[in-house]
Amino acid sequence: MKGLVIENKRLCFNDDLERPKPKTNEVLVKVICASVNPTDIDNVAGKYDLWLKLSGGYHKVRTGLEFSGVVVQGVGRFEEGDKVFGYVDLMKGQKTHQEYLCINPDCIALMPKNSDFEQAAALPLGSLTSLVALTEVGEVKQGTELLVNGASGGLGVYSLQLAKILGAHTAAIAGPGQESFLTGLGAKTVYNYKETKLESLSQTFDVILDLSNKRSFKEVKLILSAHGRFIPLEPNKHILSFFMNFLSSQKMKFLMVDKGNNEKLSQIAKWVEESKLKVFVDSVFSFADYEKAFLRMDEQGKRGRVVLKIAEDD
Numbered sequence: 138m139k140g141l142v143i144e145n146k147r148l149c150f151n152d153d154l155e156r157p158k159p160k161t162n163e164v165l166v167k168v169i170c171a172s173v174n175p176t177d178i179d180n181v182a183g184k185y186d187l188w189l190k191l192s193g194g195y196h197k198v199r200t201g202l203e204f205s206g207v208v209v210q211g212v213g214r215f216e217e218g219d220k221v222f223g224y225v226d227l228m229k230g231q232k233t234h235q236e237y238l239c240i241n242p243d244c245i246a247l248m249p250k251n252s253d254f255e256q257a258a259a260l261p262l263g264s265l266t267s268l269v270a271l272t273e274v275g276e277v278k279q280g281t282e283l284l285v286n287g288a289s290g291g292l293g294v295y296s297l298q299l300a301k302i303l304g305a306h307t308a309a310i311a312g313p314g315q316e317s318f319l320t321g322l323g324a325k326t327v328y329n330y331k332e333t334k335l336e337s338l339s340q341t342f343d344v345i346l347d348l349s350n351k352r353s354f355k356e357v358k359l360i361l362s363a364h365g366r367f368i369p370l371e372p373n374k375h376i377l378s379f380f381m382n383f384l385s386s387q388k389m390k391f392l393m394v395d396k397g398n399n400e401k402l403s404q405i406a407k408w409v410e411e412s413k414l415k416v417f418v419d420s421v422f423s424f425a426d427y428e429k430a431f432l433r434m435d436e437q438g439k440r441g442r443v444v445l446k447i448a449e450d451d
Contacts, residue, residue, distance in 0.1 A: 224262040277300060277344055284344070
């Protein structure tokens, strides 16, 4: 079996991996496509090695969080031949940059009927994380004043569309040349971060979703409403700021998607089928060109996910 392995903090191609065997409650999937995620770059650098070892997730393949594929051995609601998309546990789960994957059925859903494998691999984790951030953490609803920082990336393109579905008034911050693209996704106002400093904005927001993961609670407090909520992408980088929650009506919220949610994934697939939610694939690379895919992650101006074509659909 083919897959990507990490040796001396370098990603290497290995075509002699053992094919995984599903447990009683797992589905075996042939992976057709998988996305490349910023977390994958951190895993290559060894950033989460300790946590992976402690959680039992230190597998030979340690990159890849989202995927699309075909069920080889089903369980429960899934049967052999079903086309599915889903995501793996950030720490414990097997990762997706390999030809076959065993996964809990709660972490997958049937692919949208109008999506191909490339699109489906770019959909699950970004859209689900955005949905959880907006509905469960940010409590976004009709009329909420929302600011999305880092709005053109793999999560941002879904956050804007989902915010529109929920009825929020959304402002977006992104790089140059993104205004027409982001207004088309639902943003009412778009700021170029090279020209406008976040702390200089005159408006206040009920919710600030920081997908750039570069802002602190202290920096955004001036543009948060009296009871506003700040949601950083990686809350572990802001542990000390959580203590500020006891001293202020403004709150920093904890965002973590670490459980399977077939119901939400199925709703996301339905929105795609109804053309309420568009899927954005920045670029597609063959499995053999994985190095180019990872290099693309460091380039500016991406719109949506970078995707690896792991295998062909038979």
